[in-house]
Structures are given as structure tokens and as C-alpha cells.
Amino acid sequence: MRYSACMTAAQGERRLRIPHVGVRSPARIGRALRSVRTNAGITQAELAERAKVSREVVSRIESGHHSPRADTLAALLSALDYDIAFLPRPRQATT
DSSP: OOOEEEEETTTTEEEEEEOOOSSOOHHHHHHHHHHHHHHHTOOHHHHHHHHTSOHHHHHHHHTTSOOOOHHHHHHHHHHTTOEEEEOOOOOOOOO
8 A cells, every 4th residue: 555645636635645554554654744745845844843843753753653643743734735634444355
């Protein structure tokens, strides 16, 4: 499974899509956040200032060493002009 950053044309909204992985892996969330931040061309320090969190928090999340609280993740994504969309759990075939 992969994450993706996308723009929905109809609404003009940018969303970060993170596939279902049971409880979302901090490493996957970190990779997704880093991808969006680097594509925006800003540093961890700039993102931290915009989101009103420390640079260390951004670093720990991006490295997968910290699982962010929902409000922290929302603040980071808002600072990047993104919303978050989690993909639903794939249905398992029943036998």
C-alpha cells in the first residue's frame, strides 16, 4: 500500500491519503508528511512555525518515532494547506 497526496478537482481541495494499515503506522504517516512538506519546498522549521509546534515534533513524526495526535496532524496538514483522508479498510473475502 502507498500513500498519495492529491487534489480533488471538483472541490479544489488537497488531501493526504493514507491507506488503512490497521492502526496507522507512524512510519507511513511520517513518510506521507515528509513527502508533502518537501513537495511544498519548506523546511521542518518553517512547517513547525506555521503549525505552532516544535521542529523536534515535526522531525520525530517524519522519522516515524512519534505517532502524532489527531490535532497535531491536523495542524501540520493545515499549515501545508492539506486536509486528511484515510482510506477505508479493504474488505476481506469471506469463505
